[in-house]
């Protein structure tokens with residue numbers, strides 16, 4: 001199974017977002033064996049997209065969640081609220097949140113714990129500095145919950161807003177080996193956690209990453225709101241999953 005996770009950031013609102021997912025669904029109508037496609041819009045669009053996606057196989061996710069689940073926390077959105085609104089996934093620890101809101105590993109680990117308790121699947125992002133953030137953000141996670149975890153290697157410099165372009169495949173594979181070693185150590189043995197790559201993935205380069213057995217999927221930012229790119233990326237995942245078909 002390959003994953004295509006669309007991180008819309010602040011690129012798309014409710015109306016444009018609904019039109020975009022309708023176009024996405026049209027492009028894949030009738031196809032079987034689809035990859036796991038997850039759309040993560042801004043909070044405000046979640047309700048509307050839940051309606052549009054409810055009878056499709058495309059899943060809904062959020063770009064963040066608070067570490068408390070209810071209470072006096074003005075302006076925050078807790079994991080159970082997301083679950084209640086139809087989300088199955090949540091992205092946590094993204095480098096933009098670490099840089100813009102000062103999120104520390106400790107804060108991310110509290111969010112990871114709360115999201116797992118709410119039965120969300122956690123898409124944990126780590127940047128170029130792998131070991132500290134991975135250990136810190138997974139502090140307290142129990143082996144029994146590891147099945148709901150995905151880890152994204154997303155070197156900060158490769159994010160499209162930095163303009164430096166996607167990371168070389170070899171470097172991604174080296175980083176994945178490091179991530180696997182840390183996970184093995186943390187959870188006392190090999191665990192099956194999908195590993196994704198993120199950073200300037202688009203319709204042109206997606207297959208380079210997705211065709212690798214070691215790469216379980218991609219996290220896509222700016223290209224995920226462009227219909228031709230996202231359909232090509234999903235097409236690349238389909239091709240990687242069914243090399244003899246399509």
Ligand code: PGA
Nearest residue numbers: 159160199200220221222
């Ligand atoms: P990008 O963003 O695809 O625009 O590089 C990826 C991300 O930051 O999640």
